[in-house]
Amino acid sequence: MNRRFPLWPATLLLAVLAIAGNALAIQLYYGVHFIFGSIFVLVAIRTLGARQAVMVGLAGALYTSVLWEHYYAVVVFLGECLFVLAFCQRTRRSLFLADSLFWCLLGIPTTLTLYHLGMDIPLKTAFVIAVKQMLNGIFNAAMAGLILCLYYLLKNRISTGYLVSSQIRSILFHTILMTALVSGSVPVLQLAETKQQIQARELERELAESFQRVTRFFATNPDYTQDEWQALKDSMGPDTRIFLYPVSGAPDSRGPTPESGFRVDHVRSTNQPSVIKSWQEGTYQLSGVLETHPTTGVVLSRSARSVSMEMDAASLEFLGYMAMLLALAIVISRGVSNLLTQPIWRLSTLLNSSTNGIITTDIQGRTEWVNQGFVRLSGYELEEIRGRKPGSFLQGPDTDPDTVERIRGHLSQQEPFEEELLNYHREGWPYWIRINCEPLLSEDGRLAGYIAVETDITEQRKIAHLENVGSEALERIAENGRLEDTLFALASSVEDFVPDIRCSIELSASLLGDHCDLNAACYFDVSGGSMAGYCYCETVSPLILDPAKNVIGRLNVFYRGGDIPSKNDCAVFKRAAHIVAIIVERYYADYRLAEAAGVFRHANEGMVVADASGMVLDCNQAFTDITGLDPGHVRGRLALDLLWEMEAVQEPGTEIHVPAPEDQRIRDTWIRHKNGKTSCVRRSVSLVRDKHGDIHRYIYILNDISELKEYQSQLESMAKFDPLTKLPNRALLSDRLQQAMINCERNGSELAVLFIDLDGFKEVNDGHGHAVGDELLRSLARRLRSIMREGDTLARFGGDEFVMVAPVESEVKSCPVLLDRILAAVAQQSRVLGKPVALTASIGVTFYPQADPLDAEQLLRQADQAMYLAKQGGKNQYCFYDADNERAVRDLFKDLKRVEEGLNNEEFELFYQPKVNLRTRQVIGVEALIRWRHPIRGLLGPADFLPVTERHPLSVGIGEWVIRTALAQVRRWRKNGLRLPVSVNIDPFHLVREDFAERLKRLLGEYPETRPGDLEIEIVETSSLENFNAVNKVIQQCRTLGVRFGLDDFGTGYSSLTYLRQLPLDYLKIDMSFVRGMLENPDDLAIVKGVLGLADSLNLPVIAEGVETLQHRNKLMTLGCELGQGYWLSRPVSGEDLEVWMSQWQEALPEMAAVSGNLVGPV
Secondary structure: OOOOOOHHHHHHHHHHHHHHHHHOOEEOOOOOEEOOOHHHHHHHHHHOOHHHHHHHHHHHHHHHHHHHOOOHHHHHHHHHHHHHHHHHHHHOOOHHHHHHHHHHHHHHHHHHHHHHHHOOOOHHHHHHHHHHHHHHHHHHHHHHHHHHHHHHHHOOOOOOOOOOHHHHHHHHHHHHHHHHHHHHHHHHHHHHHHHHHHHHHHHHHHHHHHHHHHHHHHHHOOOOOHHHHHHHHHHOOOOEEEEEEEOOOOOOOOOOOOOOOOOOEEEOOOOOOOHHHHHHHOEEEEEEEOOOOOOEEEEEEEEHHHHHHHHHHHHHHHHHHHHHHHHHHHHHHHHHHHHHHHHHHHHHHHHHHOOOEEEEEOOOOOEEEEOHHHHHHHOOOHHHHOOOOHHHHHOOOOOOHHHHHHHHHHHHOOOOEEEEEEEEOOOOOEEEEEEEEEEEEOOOOOEEEEEEEEEEOHHHHHHHHHHHHHHHHHHHHHOOOOHHHHHHHHHHHHHHHOOOEEEEEEEOHHHOOOOOOOOOOOOOOHHHOOOOOEEEOHHHOOEEEOOOOOEEEEEEEEEEOOOOOOHHHHHHHHHHHHHHHHHHHHHHHHHHHHHHHHHHHHOOOEEEEEEOOOEEEEEOHHHHHHHOOOHHHHOOOEHHHHHHHHEOOOOOOOOEEEOOOOOEEEEEEEEEOOOOOEEEEEEEEEEEEOOOOOEEEEEEEEEEOHHHHHHHHHHHHHHHEOOOOOOEOHHHHHHHHHHHHHHHHHHOOEEEEEEEEEEOHHHHHHHHOHHHHHHHHHHHHHHHHHOOOOOOEEEEEEOOEEEEEEEEOHHHOOOHHHHHHHHHHHHOOEEEOOEEEOOEEEEEEEEEOOOOOOOHHHHHHHHHHHHHHHHHOOOOEEEEOOHHHHHHHHHHHHHHHHHHHHHHOOOEEEEEEEEEEOOOOOEEEEEEEEEEEEOOOEEEOHHHOHHHHOOOOHHHHHHHHHHHHHHHHHHHHHHOOOOOOEEEEOOHHHHOOOOHHHHHHHHHHOOOOOOOOOEEEEEEHHHHHHOHHHHHHHHHHHHOOOOEEEEEEEOOOOOOHHHHHHOOOOEEEEOHHHHHHOOOOHHHHHHHHHHHHHHHHHOOOEEEEOOOOHHHHHHHHHHOOOEEEOOOOOOOEOHHHHHHHHHHHHHOOHHHHHHHHHHOOOO
16 A cells, blocks of 8 residues: 555545546446446555555445435445455555456346336346446456556656566556557447437438328318227337327427427436336337317327337447457557567566565666665665665674775775675564675666675584684694583574574484583573473474484574574574584594594404504413513514414314305414414404505404303204203104205105104193103103114103104004004103103104105104094094095094184174973072174084083183173173073183183182072093092082082982092083983983982082973982982073073973073074
8 A cells, every 4th residue: 555645635635536427427328337436446455555545445335326326336336345455455466357257247247136126127138237336346347457557657656767577567568558559449439320320310200201101191080989099009019109288379380290300308217216217117209299180289209118129239339349359459568468478577586586686776776776685685675775785784883884885985986896894684583694796887888876696604604603613612622632621612692693593412322421521412502591481393403413413412503583593593403503513523533533543452352453464563461471471572473474373273173154244354263372272263353444445453352262162062062952851852753854855856865754742741830740740751752762663763842742753664564563663662650750740642653755846844744643543532542644534634623623713703602591490480590601703604503612612721711701791691680680690611621721720719709690500510520530539620610619519410420429429519410311211211220219319428409401301300309319400490591691591481381391491592
């Protein structure tokens, strides 16, 4: 906004001009005008400001209501003003563009809406008016732009000597545009005027002809009837009306003719609010006196609507010409202005894109023009400094007066010069520049001014000074100065270079230690004031890198104020960080030299230093201790000759060459001490090269490794042999097996691999202790070694597993004699540490070579699989590997994997079968039975998947899932008011694990509401006797947790009364097979009676499984068995269905329960 003249007078002037521009309008048709008031509103937007521009716009808009007798134009006029004002303030784009956008986006739609809907003007007429106003507004915007260009030029806002390309393009564009519009509008307006005159003459002719018809009618029909008169009026057409009126006196004219020069008058409608509507609803009238009836006058009236429709068409054609003219003028003016200013634009862009500042002055040194580089460098805009000498606003207190005096001398001599000078930014901070100044000559060779190019050299000056500081710091380090003082001085220098910053030098922890004289990692000059108000800036705090580009610290920068350090300051920080890295590297290089000298003197390794020719320069005390040779004896001798003389006579193969990196050679050798004693040393020689890559020194190091060699021998033995049995271990077995396989290939022989696993060793180890187990393994190793043949290899594979590699003859390939001897040796009864022990073995056998190639690991795997089948087949036997067995094992593992997936995918469910007192009908508990809801095979019973998990760790996971699920169900029942003990079946493999009781305790802890007796565990009879001691121990531990135990499937094993009395059981269960068959099979009935009698003698309750009919129930009652479980009572059901069954069971009578098992659907 320009404030060089009084604001309110300018506002008043432009408001008056806006009213005058609208008053001096060019009328087109029926009240439609071209107005020019918006020209001055647009000028006010650019020169005065928002509030004043709105006031000017309001003045012009109010006058339009007087001009057109309605307020709709006021809305459009003010809308144009506000839109252009907002657009120009936000985008700083041209008035012409802003006004064009207004009419395209808002002006035309608003005008159509107001005139068509608000004033009921026909749409076509409203569209003509909208297009007229758009062309009028764009024309006015172009005129305003031209006026502003001329105004700025006259006010010297555009320097006549240095027009920039955008300013020149604007002047050319608006000038060419207005020229094209004015020159092109003249013929268009003449054409429109001609068409208007033709239309007016046509209207006069038609009305004159109609008047002549009326005259002839009265002349030929003096006594006309009313019907004849009505027929005449109808023949005139619907738009023409005839009126007769009396005339007094003798008229001068007898009637109009087309040649008489009369004109047709337009009479506006008096009941319409707007000028446009009154024109459209008005009439065209022609009046005259009849020649045959001098006292009678005639008025012919025709509606203006049809005429206005013709005028709309003519107006559209006129406005179309104007629109095409406007578009063509815009294209031509834009193209011509761009073409003419292209060279100037390129030159202007080139000058403004330069990072150097460029300034031109007149002869007296007053500023005329500067580029954007100068603005960025100094902070001063051209408008602030035009007419001022550069030295008056750029130089400051620290500017060198001698340099200023030299510059004045060069200017007075009108000669070019180059100087370095300290200037001051507009914000007050200093910067250094290099000035290159040249005189500017006019076309006739006379001095016209000066042009100077200023280059910012602040960074170079700071860095050069910083380099001097760094050199001084290195000199202090060389003189054994403290690193802390040196870094402190450097940090202070950086703070002096860059104002309003504080910096610290932070080194990594690896550089700080007892050997370093640094007290902390970070240093501030606390004398410089408090750190309050300073902000840490990580983006400008460079890392400190060593020559290998490793981060060793950071130069931390703290700045004060709103602006972060500049780009040049960042360069200073980076250079300072580099100097810190050099200082630290130099400091530690000197320190390492001193440290290396100390290491050389006091090292435990013998060290000899030789020059490039191999001549010994020095040796340390450790070398003298190892060899007995003092430094005076070795200096000046060739190192290789000296070392060769020390070497003891060795047997072939005793010297070992150790792999080493390039420039280093290592080997182990035996040397003889001066006193004759021999020792093994590791001798290495390292090459030290100079900066050219040539050898500078040889460093020989002798390390006494005699004890290491002895330890190595012991370790080799430990690495290849089992420390317990002294048999080869797995690693040595692998080597020997591979060697045996190679011999088979070479000699065409065969070998057998025997994988031996001890049956029941875990029980012995757990029952009698590890000492007994270890002694048993040693004893078995001795027995097996005693039956080995020459060429056999026996190894302990791990735990209780042994592997034998035995060559075999083709005719006795099955080697049954050797296998039987092994089984007999293992099964031999013995006492170990006073404990009677008996074991058996399961042996898997495979042979090599085979039809398909295979390696040692595959052979061992085959033997292991065969051993596994031997265990599955009953133990204490051997089994030969074959492909069918391998497939069986693969199928077994496949089934195990699928069961494990089912467990992980939560496909298992628990169903519950009630246990009932057959006499009182009381439900005493339920048994949890696992089911697998297989995604393909459907619901599976335990017999379909549990057998594959026997004696497998997977049975542990399934067992714990069953316990956890059953306890969760007990908790849900308890919340519903139902308390039922739940019994679960646990796999023997799971039950005898050492940690079973501890894990069960943790499971019970997850459900603290569980009461003693809520959980019962049922064990099978056979498993309890196979692992009697372990089972007995587990039962004792679990009973302390409140868990009850029952013996399941009783009668199917071979229990003795002695064992049963020792087991702390709570109840027995008769196997369902005996209960089902007791009605028909006397043997089954006898077993049931026997079990009941045995249980009575043990004082244990008995639960009969398999109660499937009322007859079974009645028979059991007669035998004295009152507790039962079976389909007659209920099939296994889900936890929710069991609650339903309980409610039904309480309501049903037992005599009616012949099929009571169907109270809930079977599962």
